[in-house]
Amino acid sequence: MTMDAYAPPSDAKTAVLGRLVSTLAEDAIFALSGGGGPGVLEGLGKRRGEAYAAVLGGHRLNTMLGEFDNWVVELVRAAAPIHPPAWMPMADVIREKVTLEVGARGLRSLFSSKPSDKEVTRVKRLGTLAVRVLRAVFAADGPLDVEETRTIAGVIASLGLPDADGQALFHEAPVGVDQLDVYGDVEPGIAKALLRGAWLASAWDQIDPREEHVVRVLSNKLAFPAMDLEGLRNDAVQRVDTRRIAGLATVDAVRFVLSDRMPGHGVSLAAKAGTLMLPRRYREEALAQVGAGAKVTLAKRYGQLSAEDRVTALGIAWAAALYEDPSIARKALLRARHDRVAQDLGEDGMRSRQAIEEWVADVLAPAAFPMGAD
Numbered sequence: 001m002t003m004d005a006y007a008p009p010s011d012a013k014t015a016v017l018g019r020l021v022s023t024l025a026e027d028a029i030f031a032l033s034g035g036g037g038p039g040v041l042e043g044l045g046k047r048r049g050e051a052y053a054a055v056l057g058g059h060r061l062n063t064m065l066g067e068f069d070n071w072v073v074e075l076v077r078a079a080a081p082i083h084p085p086a087w088m089p090m091a092d093v094i095r096e097k098v099t100l101e102v103g104a105r106g107l108r109s110l111f112s113s114k115p116s117d118k119e120v121t122r123v124k125r126l127g128t129l130a131v132r133v134l135r136a137v138f139a140a141d142g143p144l145d146v147e148e149t150r151t152i153a154g155v156i157a158s159l160g161l162p163d164a165d166g167q168a169l170f171h172e173a174p175v176g177v178d179q180l181d182v183y184g185d186v187e188p189g190i191a192k193a194l195l196r197g198a199w200l201a202s203a204w205d206q207i208d209p210r211e212e213h214v215v216r217v218l219s220n221k222l223a224f225p226a227m228d229l230e231g232l233r234n235d236a237v238q239r240v241d242t243r244r245i246a247g248l249a250t251v252d253a254v255r256f257v258l259s260d261r262m263p264g265h266g267v268s269l270a271a272k273a274g275t276l277m278l279p280r281r282y283r284e285e286a287l288a289q290v291g292a293g294a295k296v297t298l299a300k301r302y303g304q305l306s307a308e309d310r311v312t313a314l315g316i317a318w319a320a321a322l323y324e325d326p327s328i329a330r331k332a333l334l335r336a337r338h339d340r341v342a343q344d345l346g347e348d349g350m351r352s353r354q355a356i357e358e359w360v361a362d363v364l365a366p367a368a369f370p371m372g373a374d
Contacts, residue, residue, distance in 0.1 A: 013371045017364060018325040020055045024360050026064040028319035029269070030075045032312050033250075033276035034085025038355035043082035044075075045363055056367055065268050068275075069150045077101065077157035087243070087276065089137075089201035090155045092193035093130045098123055100160035126190055127159040129182065132175050133194055133218060137201045139174035140210040147280065151201075177214040182221045191222040195229060199236035205280040207237075240279045246309040247278035248286055249302040249345065253317035256296040257337045261324075263293065269320040277316075298344040310345045314352035317341060322360065 027048060031040045045052075051061055051074075062071040076088060080101040084091035100115050100123050115123075134155060138148040156166050186194070198218060202211035219229045251274040258266030270290050278286055305313070321334040335353065342349030 013368075016056055016058070017368055017371075020052060020364065020367060021325040021360065022323050023052065023055050023061065023063070024363055025319045025323040026071070027075065028356055028359070029064065029273055029316050030072075030085075030276065031079065031083075032315045032319065033273065034079060034083060034087065035308075035312075036083035036086075037308065037311060038315060038352075038359070040079070040083045041355070041359040042362075044079055045359065047078040047082065052363060052367070064272050065265065068272065069146070069153075072150060072276075073153045073157050076154035077160070080158040080160065084158060085276075086239075087279075088154055088158075089134055089151065089204070090130045090158075090193070090197035092196050093126065093190065094155075094158045096126075096187070096189050096193050098126045098130065098190070099158055101158065102160075123159055124161065124165065125184060126186070127156075127161065128169060129180075129186075130194060130197065131155055131159075131169055132172070132180060133177075133198055133214075134201055135172070135174045136177045136180060136214050136218075137198050137211050140177075140214050141208040144174075177217045180218070180221070182218075186222055191224055192228075192232070194222070195219055195224060196232050196236065199233050200239065203233075203236045203240045203279075207233075240281070242306075242309075243277065243279050244282045245302060245305060246312060247274060247282070249305055249309065250274070250277045250313040250316050251286060251290060252296050252302075253313045253338075253341045253345075254320045255290065256298065256341050257317045257321050257334055259296065259337070265323060266320075267291065267293070269323060273316050273320065298340060300344055300346075302345055305345065307347070310347040311352055313345065314338065314342055314347055314349055315356055318349075318353045318356050322356065 024045075027044060028041060031044050032038070034040070054061060062074060064071050076085060079085060080094055080099045084094040100120065102115075131152060135144070135152055138144050138152070144152070153170060156170050159166070161169070195215060195218065198215045199207075202208065202215060215233075216229070219226075251270050254270040254273050255262065255266060258264075258269065260266070267290055271287055274283060274287050274290065302310075302313075318338055321331075321338065326334060335349075338353065339349045342352070
């Protein structure tokens with residue numbers, strides 16, 4: 001990717017590029033946690049070009065290890081036209097082109113300066129419905145907490161609405177499902193995505209009967225087939241259970257590779273990766289071991305992982321390894337540990353490392369080029 005790099009004094013150039021490496025490592029962890037594999041990195045990197053230029057200019061940005069909630073919302077918005085994260089309820093709604101982020105800030109900007117009025121109206125209507133459904137599910141078993149509020153903010157950000165509309169939607173009070181107005185035609189694909197997102201929001205921390213009531217009332221309003229609704233429910237539960245294994249493998253991989261950075265960023269990166277990867281119902285127990293600094297023993301516990309999940313776990317672990325911009329000597333040690341994790345998972349560690357390093361290099365090279373002139 002290309003950018004206009006800010007040229008700092010020569011004695012600070014390496015430090016500036018090192019800060020960009022940390023930013024790229026965090027972004028890679030986010031991208032891989034959302035599914036889609038390393039191929040998502042290039043598109044996300046292009047969407048984050050302004051942020052990377054700001055880092056080179058010495059500006060302080062929201063970070064994964066600092067302002068986690070704000071960072072997640074920013075990254076979710078950037079990822080909207082590329083690959084909405086799989087862990088976000090209503091991601092399938094966004095994939096049904098219920099977002100304006102494919103307009104001026106997205107790929108379509110090559111041909112059009114802004115989305116059409118018809119597109120704006122559609123995104124407002126269906127996006128508002130998705131947010132109200134999500135809020136109704138979350139509010140069914142009690143007041144919204146920090147994570148639920150962050151999730152709602154992420155969905156709203158993904159819609160790409162004008163700031164005033166987004167803020168108004170964010171500050172809305174919950175609407176009970178019985179009072180929820182499902183107006184206008186809702187395409188079959190959108191109806192299915194809404195219900196899948198509602199089930200996922202409910203299953204993320206274990207399905208509560210009150211949450212299930214919301215989903216079933218919504219299904220009736222959408223005239224969705226009962227048998228298909230049960231299929232979506234089972235799919236959501238399976239997704240959560242599969243995600244648990246992938247999340248545990250990822251956390252262990254990060255901890256093993258960064259075993260000499262605990263306490264330190266080996267703990268914090270593992271914890272944040274776990275927050276992104278692990279469903280809420282399984283998270284507390286897993287992350288308690290991280291905080292306790294328990295040693296990771298490789299024992300081929302994750303043989304049931306899919307090939308995609310193995311690549312994800314190894315990719316996140318290598319992104320975490322690059323976070324501190326390691327020296328060549330330290331990278332050799334990290335690589336040895338990473339290869340041991342890869343061997344334990346039955347995967348090729350080189351493939352995951354190469355995908356991450358090529359992307360990082362593609363961003364760093366044009367940033368560093370102007371610095372080499374003086």
